[in-house]
Structures are given as structure tokens and as C-alpha cells.
Amino acid sequence: MTRYADLNPPARLLMGPGPINADPRVLRAMATPLIGQFDPSMTGLMNETMALYRGVFKTANKWTMLIDGTARAGIEAAMVSLIEPGDKVLIPVFGRFGHLKAEIARRCDAEVITVEREWGTVFPLDEIRDLVKKHRPRLLALCQGDTSTTMLQPLAGVGAIAHEFDALFYTDATASIGGNALETDAWDVDCVSAGLQKCLAGPSGSSPITLSARAEAAIVRRRHVEQGIATASDVPGNGARIRSNYFDLAMVMDYWGDKRLNHHTEATSMLYAARECAKILVEEGVDNAVERHRVAGGAMAEGLKAMGLKLFGDQTSRMNNVVGVYIPAEVQGDAVRKSMLDDFAIEIGTSFGPLHGKIWRIGTMGYNARKDTVLTTLVALESALAMHGAKIATGKAVPAALAAFRAAEARTAKAAE
């Protein structure tokens, strides 16, 4: 009989574009004993999770829940539930995750219109308005932070544009939530989906989602309760049946709402994880967490520049929590990443598509958006680059990053006076 070793993955510092090291509090929460799915304690925890995520999303939306699965599950649930076959869907694409939404929308049999921009830039608001005015979509789907390019699309004002032209507005905030400002209600966003494994400091496997009253209305008219649990009072909606059972948000709402109609069996350990992630963030204060990411990401960027490295993309539009950096021409990118992993146990990210082999992506997010992790990563990268013969300035990265942290600490102290 094959004997397998006990589970013992190597210790790693995860400084890529996600996943990151989960907060130990979240790992402890996941080891909490299981209870039945309709136990009043369980439904109570589900309600608490809804309330906590209203704080995270900055919304009063009733329908603020978890989709079981990774962040992509939340995207699929949003799109398959909001799009009826034949609907026009407009997707401004500024990186890989815009293409992902287009691919999912096509599978929903939408008429998909994509407009692409050079990677490393984002869409100005007036361009979005022109596009919505021209194409008159039923749904406007836009990434907030696209980790493939490290860019953050400004969203304030986009919801108002969508509503002016009678479109719904959906955003994927998987990579940005908790580390960059997100104002679901103030920015009139109809649906936001997320993931835990970036600035929320958890593992992948649960996708928080929130729906406005407009989104709810679009979904409820397509409500069809499963045969076997439907009762005489369940009158089917007159809209087209949602083309996924698992990701049918009308059924997920019936499960999370007062009806408690059975759908899937909620992934209890992931619910514990998601609840703890939100609790940690709300306790810190969402705005404070965003500022912590801004400071740590800024310090990382300063350190990289001080080494003589060039940053990728429009730095005024960069996400707080991930920075793209050009790989020096003298080194082989994967060999340096391997040294970082083998010699320093630090993971930094490679990149996709047109950026593959050209940039690394270095994250400072969630539990890892800290001074010690930034400084350790800079020291290791400087050593690895020097070992591989890169022409960099040595001894400058850590002082530059420390100066950025010290300046932020001084600002905080002054504000507290």
C-alpha cells in the first residue's frame, strides 16, 4: 500500500498577485466544528455574514451573500443570473479578467460587445459614457482591479451612466476589495462579486456577492423553484429560466433569505472563513485597511524604483495592492523567481498574455500588507537579482521603502494629535 506523508507544505511568504498567506485568525475559524445547515446557529451565522459583508461592500443591499466556489463562481453567478440569452452586454477590457467576463457572457448567449484598451491603462469616464450611449447594453460589466495589469478602473460615476441608459452595472472586485476604495451604494453599482484570497486575507473558495434592488428585480422575474421542493405558492417568474442551477441567484436568495429553501449545502468551513475575513476587516475599519494597503503598496513601489527597476503601467491608476515591475533585460525572469522561492521561500508573480516574460507582479495584500513583509521581499529580490547578474542599485531599496512607511507613520501620529 502506498504510504503518503502527513500534509506538510513548505512555509512560504506569498507576495504574488494572490493567493496570499491567510490571516491565522481565518485559518483558526476554518477549524471550528461543523453544524447542520438549518441549525439556528448556522442560519444565525449566515445572517451575521450577510451583515458583515454589507460593511465590507459599503451597502445596505439586503442580498449580500456568499457564493460557494472561487471568485470565478461569483462572476458566473452574477452573469448567468443577470443576462438573458440575446441580451446586449458591454465589456470594456483592460486586462485578462475583462476577457474572462466576455467569455462567460458568451456562454450565457449574450450579444457581447468588447472594447479593448492597451494593458497598463484604464477607461476614462467619458469614454465609458460614449460606449454605453452608443451600444445601449442591458448589462455593463467592468473589472475594478485587474490583477493581470495591476490597474484600478475608477468606478465613481459609472453606475449613474449605466442607469441613465437603463443598463445594469456589474463589477468584479475580487482583487481590489478591502485594499482599494469601493462604495457599492454611493457609486450605484448593481452587483459586485469578490473573492477572499487577496485583500480579504482568506483562502480562495468563497465568493461574497451583493445585489441592488434593481439587480434583484431582474433576477426575481426569472425565479423558478426546483421541482421536488416547490410548493403550490411558488409561482414561476415570467422571465427566461436561469441557465445554471448551482449559480441561480434566485434560488441562492431563497436559501439565504427567510424562506430557507434548500439549494446547495452551504460550505460551512468556508462560511466560517468568509465571516472571519469580514470581521477582521470591519474591526480594522474598511477605510483604514485601504490606507494600510496604499502605504504598503506605495513602499514596495518606492523600494523597487530605488533598486533602479522600472514599474509597469500608468502609476496614477495602479491598484494599491499589486505592482508590476519590468524584468531587467540581463536576467531570466523565471530563474529569479525560482531563486526567490528556493532560497528565500518567497513567491512573487509571473504574468499573462502580452506581459508574459516582461513583468513580475508583486503583491502586498491582506494579511501580507505589512512593513516586515515588504522589507523582507525587497531584501530577497535585491539579493536574487544581484546573484543573477542584474545591474541594479544595491542598498537603496530598504531605506526608500522604510522612508515611505515612516512618512505614513508620521502622518498618522499627526492626525491623532
Ligand SMILES: Cc1ncc(COP(=O)(O)O)c(C=O)c1O
Ligand atoms: C480580478 C479577478 N477576477 C477574477 C479572478 C478569478 O478568481 P478565482 O481564481 O478565485 O476564481 C481573479 C484572480 O486572480 C482576479 O484577479
